[in-house]
Amino acid sequence: MRLTRYLLPTLKENPAEAQIASHRLMLRAGLIRQEAAGIYAWLPLGLRVLKNIERIVREEMDRAGAVELLMPTLQLADLWRESGRYDAYGPEMLRIRDRHERELLYGPTNEEMITEIFRSYVGSWRSLPLNLYQVQWKFRDEQRPRFGVMRGREFLMKDAYSFDLDEAAARRSYQRMFVAYLRMFDRMGVKAIPMRAETGPIGGDLSHEFLVLAQTGESAVFCDRAVLDLPVPGADVDYGGDLTSLVEAWTAPYAATEDVHEVERFERDVPAERRLLARGIEVGQIFYFGTKYSVPMNAVVRHADGIERPIHGGCYGVGVSRLVGAIIEASHDDQGIVWPDGVAPFQVGLLHLKHGDGRVDAACESLYASLRAAGLSVLLDDTDERPGAKFARMDLIGLPWQVRVGPRGLDNGTVELKHRASGERREMAPDDAVAFLRQALSPLQPDDQP
Amino acid sequence: MRLTRYLLPTLKENPAEAQIASHRLMLRAGLIRQEAAGIYAWLPLGLRVLKNIERIVREEMDRAGAVELLMPTLQLADLWRESGRYDAYGPEMLRIRDRHERELLYGPTNEEMITEIFRSYVGSWRSLPLNLYQVQWKFRDEQRPRFGVMRGREFLMKDAYSFDLDEAAARRSYQRMFVAYLRMFDRMGVKAIPMRAETGPIGGDLSHEFLVLAQTGESAVFCDRAVLDLPVPGADVDYGGDLTSLVEAWTAPYAATEDVHEVERFERDVPAERRLLARGIEVGQIFYFGTKYSVPMNAVVRHADGIERPIHGGCYGVGVSRLVGAIIEASHDDQGIVWPDGVAPFQVGLLHLKHGDGRVDAACESLYASLRAAGLSVLLDDTDERPGAKFARMDLIGLPWQVRVGPRGLDNGTVELKHRASGERREMAPDDAVAFLRQALSPLQPDDQP
Numbered sequence: 001m002r003l004t005r006y007l008l009p010t011l012k013e014n015p016a017e018a019q020i021a022s023h024r025l026m027l028r029a030g031l032i033r034q035e036a037a038g039i040y041a042w043l044p045l046g047l048r049v050l051k052n053i054e055r056i057v058r059e060e061m062d063r064a065g066a067v068e069l070l071m072p073t074l075q076l077a078d079l080w081r082e083s084g085r086y087d088a089y090g091p092e093m094l095r096i097r098d099r100h101e102r103e104l105l106y107g108p109t110n111e112e113m114i115t116e117i118f119r120s121y122v123g124s125w126r127s128l129p130l131n132l133y134q135v136q137w138k139f140r141d142e143q144r145p146r147f148g149v150m151r152g153r154e155f156l157m158k159d160a161y162s163f164d165l166d167e168a169a170a171r172r173s174y175q176r177m178f179v180a181y182l183r184m185f186d187r188m189g190v191k192a193i194p195m196r197a198e199t200g201p202i203g204g205d206l207s208h209e210f211l212v213l214a215q216t217g218e219s220a221v222f223c224d225r226a227v228l229d230l231p232v233p234g235a236d237v238d239y240g241g242d243l244t245s246l247v248e249a250w251t252a253p254y255a256a257t258e259d260v261h262e263v264e265r266f267e268r269d270v271p272a273e274r275r276l277l278a279r280g281i282e283v284g285q286i287f288y289f290g291t292k293y294s295v296p297m298n299a300v301v302r303h304a305d306g307i308e309r310p311i312h313g314g315c316y317g318v319g320v321s322r323l324v325g326a327i328i329e330a331s332h333d334d335q336g337i338v339w340p341d342g343v344a345p346f347q348v349g350l351l352h353l354k355h356g357d358g359r360v361d362a363a364c365e366s367l368y369a370s371l372r373a374a375g376l377s378v379l380l381d382d383t384d385e386r387p388g389a390k391f392a393r394m395d396l397i398g399l400p401w402q403v404r405v406g407p408r409g410l411d412n413g414t415v416e417l418k419h420r421a422s423g424e425r426r427e428m429a430p431d432d433a434v435a436f437l438r439q440a441l442s443p444l445q446p447d448d449q450p
Numbered sequence: 451m452r453l454t455r456y457l458l459p460t461l462k463e464n465p466a467e468a469q470i471a472s473h474r475l476m477l478r479a480g481l482i483r484q485e486a487a488g489i490y491a492w493l494p495l496g497l498r499v500l501k502n503i504e505r506i507v508r509e510e511m512d513r514a515g516a517v518e519l520l521m522p523t524l525q526l527a528d529l530w531r532e533s534g535r536y537d538a539y540g541p542e543m544l545r546i547r548d549r550h551e552r553e554l555l556y557g558p559t560n561e562e563m564i565t566e567i568f569r570s571y572v573g574s575w576r577s578l579p580l581n582l583y584q585v586q587w588k589f590r591d592e593q594r595p596r597f598g599v600m601r602g603r604e605f606l607m608k609d610a611y612s613f614d615l616d617e618a619a620a621r622r623s624y625q626r627m628f629v630a631y632l633r634m635f636d637r638m639g640v641k642a643i644p645m646r647a648e649t650g651p652i653g654g655d656l657s658h659e660f661l662v663l664a665q666t667g668e669s670a671v672f673c674d675r676a677v678l679d680l681p682v683p684g685a686d687v688d689y690g691g692d693l694t695s696l697v698e699a700w701t702a703p704y705a706a707t708e709d710v711h712e713v714e715r716f717e718r719d720v721p722a723e724r725r726l727l728a729r730g731i732e733v734g735q736i737f738y739f740g741t742k743y744s745v746p747m748n749a750v751v752r753h754a755d756g757i758e759r760p761i762h763g764g765c766y767g768v769g770v771s772r773l774v775g776a777i778i779e780a781s782h783d784d785q786g787i788v789w790p791d792g793v794a795p796f797q798v799g800l801l802h803l804k805h806g807d808g809r810v811d812a813a814c815e816s817l818y819a820s821l822r823a824a825g826l827s828v829l830l831d832d833t834d835e836r837p838g839a840k841f842a843r844m845d846l847i848g849l850p851w852q853v854r855v856g857p858r859g860l861d862n863g864t865v866e867l868k869h870r871a872s873g874e875r876r877e878m879a880p881d882d883a884v885a886f887l888r889q890a891l892s893p894l895q896p897d898d899q900p
Contacts, residue, residue: 007517007582009571033567035522035529036554041567042520044582050520067457070492070500072485072604073523073587074556091549096556098603099541099591104486106524106546117483117491121459132457132494137523137587141549153548154522 022325023148038145038153048345064180066131077103106139119299133160156321162314170312175243177316186232189340206288211280214329221280224253281326284318337398346379349399353406355384472775473598488595488603498795514630516581527553556589564611569749583610600775610766620762625693627766636682639790656738661730664779671730674703731776734768787848796829799849803856805834
């Protein structure tokens with residue numbers, strides 16, 4: 001993409017309304033624009049990050065055997081009356097009347113609708129286990145939306161729902177999601193720690209939150225440092241096999257948010273030198289809720305013995321739009337964002353440092369073509385601004401690698417590479433730069449086929 | 451994907467509520483489920499088609515130089531008061547009050563919001579031309595939603611907005627979209643004919659609708675058969691060059707919907723043997739509306755001469771969810787849907803014809819792995835149903851190619867290929883079938899990089 005043909009409205013000053021780093025940087029780097037309290041437009045650069053996160057989420061959900069569908073944003077109020085949650089949900093539910101005075105609502109979550117879909121089509125034990133997921137916009141009418149996309153009202157969420165014959169099978173479904181979550185957050189370049197959690201309004205008796213560690217996180221977290229060194233399961237993890245030991249390894253070390261923190265247990269079980277007091281941002285939560293929705297909504301299947309029994313359910317959320325903010329909280333410096341490779345909006349920023357210089361024009365065009373032919377995504381800064389402004393903007397938007405092309409380097413036959421995260425720079429011949437970046441960055445891949 | 455691990459609820463009977471072929475077939479083939487009047491959930495198979503259409507739309511928009519962003523579904527009423535359309539829009543606009551009694555609406559279209567975004571960030575002639583687009587859910591509270599996704603209330607639309615310095619440049623932007631539309635519909639495997647159209651509530655003085663020809667189309671269309679034989683521009687079309695002659699070639703032959711049909715002109719200009727009276731379904735419309743929104747909303751840019759002038763705008767819609775229905779209207783038979791290759795939910799249906807036969811199991815597993823390794827998407831029918839039911843379902847869901855694996859064929863070392871569109875069948879060795887299908891179908895491609 002050529003910057004002169006793009007929309008990238010960066011800001012030099014910190015916007016007054018933004019209280020946290022990610023909100024400031026998302027506004028400054030031209031990722032989002034507020035359209036109403038807690039409602040944002042995703043500008044082109046921000047949308048690319050959002051889509052990268054979506055892609056990773058989908059690939060890992062598909063790999064774990066989940067099946068994607070898409071439910072509408074609006075739902076009938078009557079569906080929520082069936083589960084008893086319509087009145088219970090409170091003012092965060094956006095209630096709507098259409099032209100015929102029918103009561104609708106903007107879905108804040110989808111347990112009711114997915115249960116209704118399931119019971120309409122699935123009647124036999126043969127169809128289970130089944131895990132259905134979607135990536136869809138949701139709305140919660142927060143009393144006081146703030147912190148940008150971290151606590152917005154209209155937000156993008158991945159929500160998955162598992163259906164199983166009994167508790168034992170449902171716990172296996174839960175474990176598959178647990179492992180898929182470890183993988184997806186790892187691919188996004190953040191440390192996300194699973195922590196035992198309260199189940200809240202979703203219900204049930206087993207739940208874990210996944211928190212991204214960030215100094216500016218919203219919650220205090222207390223954990224055993226041992227959890228930081230656990231190896232994340234590889235792409236070859238066997239979702240058909242027994243994942244118990246893997247999940248146990250990740251849940252054995254102490255890890256708790258302040259809500260459920262037990263000081264005594266922490267001090268008894270964790271040696272002082274391994275006690276980590278950090279802060280974190282919740283980016284996902286998984287629940288096993290048993291028959292909480294299947295009983296009132298009559299979602300039953302016939303077992304092999306011919307008897308119908310309510311299914312055992314779980315649900316599994318990831319805050320897709322919130323993750324954009326959480327990743328920035330975990331990965332930024334004074335100059336701006338430092339995107340992890342897996343989610344960066346472009347992999348390479350190519351800087352043209354001398355407007356009107358034919359040699360620099362030619363070198364940039366050639367590099368732009370070669371890098372793209374190597375399957376890399378490239379943002380070419382072809383504006384007529386001065387180099388200092390280009391350096392500052394490129395650091396602010398945080399692409400993993402910069403290639404700086406100017407007349408002085410070309411005199412020596414070189415361009416300059418800068419690695420955004422480490423700040424390391426090196427000179428090399430243009431062709432070597434392409435070969436180096438092709439090695440350092442993976443080319444874009446088509447989505448894994450389910 | 452293995453059918454036993456999927457959710458594909460096909461129906462044997464025609465649902466009583468569906469009046470048109472696409473609605474019937476979308477329900478019967480398990481593509482959608484109605485959740486409220488005009489509001490649908492996209493079941494897994496339907497979502498795959500929707501995403502294929504989205505992908506083609508994005509690739510062709512990017513190729514034509516448009517830049518993707520994403521606006522929220524909900525908008526502030528005040529924004530529409532600025533353009534004067536809030537009161538004018540009527541009961542199709544879904545009006546909402548949030549917990550603080552602020553007036554919101556579910557966007558039926560986005561001219562106001564994109565103009566507001568544009569004027570906030572773009573001030574100089576240097577940034578133009580600019581074409582911003584999104585693929586987003588919209589809501590129009592139709593008095594009487596019907597015909598499934600063809601006239602739904604919550605629907606997915608691609609909407610693009612161009613910004614230019616003057617009318618001449620805006621007409622060039624219009625031409626780029628005109629050409630991109632020819633390409634995208636062609637890639638979806640349908641004949642879409644551009645027809646001069648009324649501008650309606652969007653405003654402006656230049657507009658074309660694109661109608662997919664289908665016997666069951668909603669509108670009568672009158673056209674010169676010559677338009678059917680025009681070559682669609684290739685992927686190498688030069689969007690930077692002059693597209694006038696290309697657009698003129700496509701607009702010269704007579705083509706009109708009944709709304710604007712001129713009998714006299716038709717009979718004068720089109721020889722009798724070339725007069726085509728057909729039916730069509732509108733799947734896209736493009737508009738040049740000049741300064742209709744930029745003047746009231748003060749979207750101006752400074753020209754090279756230092757003077758600020760309102761921009762000249764156009765907008766360009768594609769009914770993404772509607773296209774799923776339109777493609778089915780144009781491509782089905784008595785047995786079911788006949789998906790064009792470009793949008794098919796899976797490219798190959800692999801049928802296991804003898805449950806419990808180890809040789810068939812092994813041949814199916816081997817074919818499943820080889821076809822996927824060749825980059826093809828495959829739905830393996832591994833259920834225990836009888837062959838007749840499997841044939842009927844596979845014909846109903848309309849995948850382009852079927853590979854039928856049974857004991858009798860394997861005795862001769864062959865499997866049977868069936869081409870859904872032509873009905874043609876042939877026997878070949880499993881390895882030859884893989885090689886043949888790899889040739890016949892393109893492997894999945896990553897999205898074109900912008």
